[in-house]
Amino acid sequence: MTRRAGSADLPLHGGRVPRWLAERMTRLGTVIAEAIVLEYGRDEFLRRLAHPFWFQSFGAVMGMDWHSSGITTSVLGALKRGLAPRAGELGLHVCGGRGRHSRQTPHELIGLGEQLGVDGAALARTSRLIAKVDSAAVQDGFDLYLHGFILADDGHWVVVQQGMSDARGQARRYHWLSEGLQSFVEAPHAAIDGLDQGIIVNLTDRRAAASRQGQLDLLGSLGPDGIERRLAEIDPPAAPCPAPLQPMLPHLVMPDHHDVRAEDIVARRLHGNLAAAADAAPDDFADLLLVPGVGARTIRALALVAEVVHGAPCRFSDPARFSIAHGGKDRHPFPVPIKVYDRTIDTLKRAVAQAKLGHAEELAAIRRLDDQARRLERHATGPSVEALLAEERGRSHAYGGRSVYGDEPAPAAIADPAS
Structure with missing residues (x-):
């Protein structure tokens, strides 16, 4: 059976990720990847990347804009920078990227094939085919501009690529997974589904098999000129009979609004x-709490990071919730709390390092944090989303809050609009 992945519709956002955030995204994204590989293996990390909801939550917990198209570029860039020095240990390699970097993907894969002893030429062909399917075989109005190919040492892979439509102000992300893939041209990915924007051409649909074969037959018997003459003679065909829809698979649609609202988060x-x-x-977190600076706010961030590491796919239907860990670069839902962010990285790095040495107590404590959250959500109550965000903004300066607009000033230093 073909292993499905998914897709996502996202609002287009301009701008760049500031260096101070890009460096931290690299560090946090890498240590989360290490934790997942350590706990569940490389194949599971590839499956996570192929899930559009998890991918968006992964970017949100790293402080990127929780709903925007920029998450795709920034997450792949962070992983490419962070995993490269650990490729020998983790057996994971990130190729491609945005624009001109995407066009280098086949060359990178051929080089990796020689290094790893896998068929790099076949992987390069796979890369080109996937790009062609989502740009030519599926004509949905989105022009591809980003192509990321994550390869494991054993030849398993995941592809994340993204197209944009300036007219619609949207981007669409496509996820592919090698696990169980049987065909590149017949229903190879999740289903291209989103907001109703008119008729699209999808020649990868199973129902289009006769059309694909017919096109090949026509090309062989008539040639391009003959096809053009024949088309001119044909009246518009009658509407086809409706065919049963394929089962729906993971497709994420993010809202246009930039602010995080209560309806964007599953409160329980x-x-x-x-x-x-x-x-x-205290017994579970004794070692963690002895790390200087780790307190209640860092543990709160770790609870959300723990879910990204250990959570089931159904847990990621509300990616906005994960922005509560470390905010967002544009001050939505609040400025990035640099002190908390750095302590989260240091705490998780320490837990992973200890686990590699055979001392898994700290990593196990983080796993129990996720287990506990799932048990408590059945009856837990707490502040409203609005109240929680207001509290975070009020404490932003104390947490070292920073955004693309600069450091957050102390409350007393904020100018009175009436003065």
């Missing part, structure tokens, strides 16, 4: 995260 899950952080047993 958020209250479960908060309650787990507040009720973390």
Whole structure:
């Protein structure tokens, strides 16, 4: 059976990721990847990347704009920078990227093939085919501009690529997974589904098999000129009989609004995260809490990071919730709390390092934090989303809050609009 992946519709956003955030995204994204590989293996990390909801939540927990198209570029860039020095240990390689970097993907794959002893030429052909399917075989109005190919040492892979439509102000992300893939031209990915924007051409649909074969037959018997003459003679065909729809598969549609609203978050899950952080047993977190600077706010961030590492696919239907960990670069839902962010990275890096040495207590404590959140969410209560965000903004300066607009000033230093 073909292993499905998914797709996502996202509002287009301009701008660049500031260096101070890009460096931290690289560090946090890498250590999260290490934790997942350590706990569940490389194939599971590839499956996570192929899930559009998890991918968006992964970017949100790293402080990127929670709903925008920029998450795709920034996450792939962070992983490419962070995993390269650890490729020998983790067996993961990130190729491609945006614009001219995407066009280098086949050359990178051929080089990796020689290095790893896998068929690099076949991987390069795979890369080109996938790009062609989502740009030519599926004509949905989005022009591809980003192509990322994540390859494991054993030849398994995941592809994340993205197209844009300036007219619609949207981007569409496509996820592919090698696991169980049987065909590149017949239903190879999740289903291209989103907001109703008119008729699209999808020659990868199973129902289009006769059309694909017919096109090949026509090309062989008539040639391009003959096809053009024949088309001129044909009246518009009658509307085809409706065919049964294919089963729906993961497709994420993010809203246009930039601010995080209560309706963007599943409140019971958020209250479960908060309650787990507040009720973390001292015995479980004794070692973590001895790390200088790690306190209640860092444990709250770790509760959301723990879910990104350990959560089931159904847990990521509200990516906005994960922005509560480390905010966002544009101050939505609040400025990035640099002090909290750095302590989260240091705490998780320490737990992963200890686990590699055979001392898994700290990493196990983080896993229990996720387990506890799921148990507590059934009955936990807490502040409203609006109240929580207002509290975070009020404390932003104390947490080292920073955004693309600069450092957050102390509350007393904010000018009175009436003065």
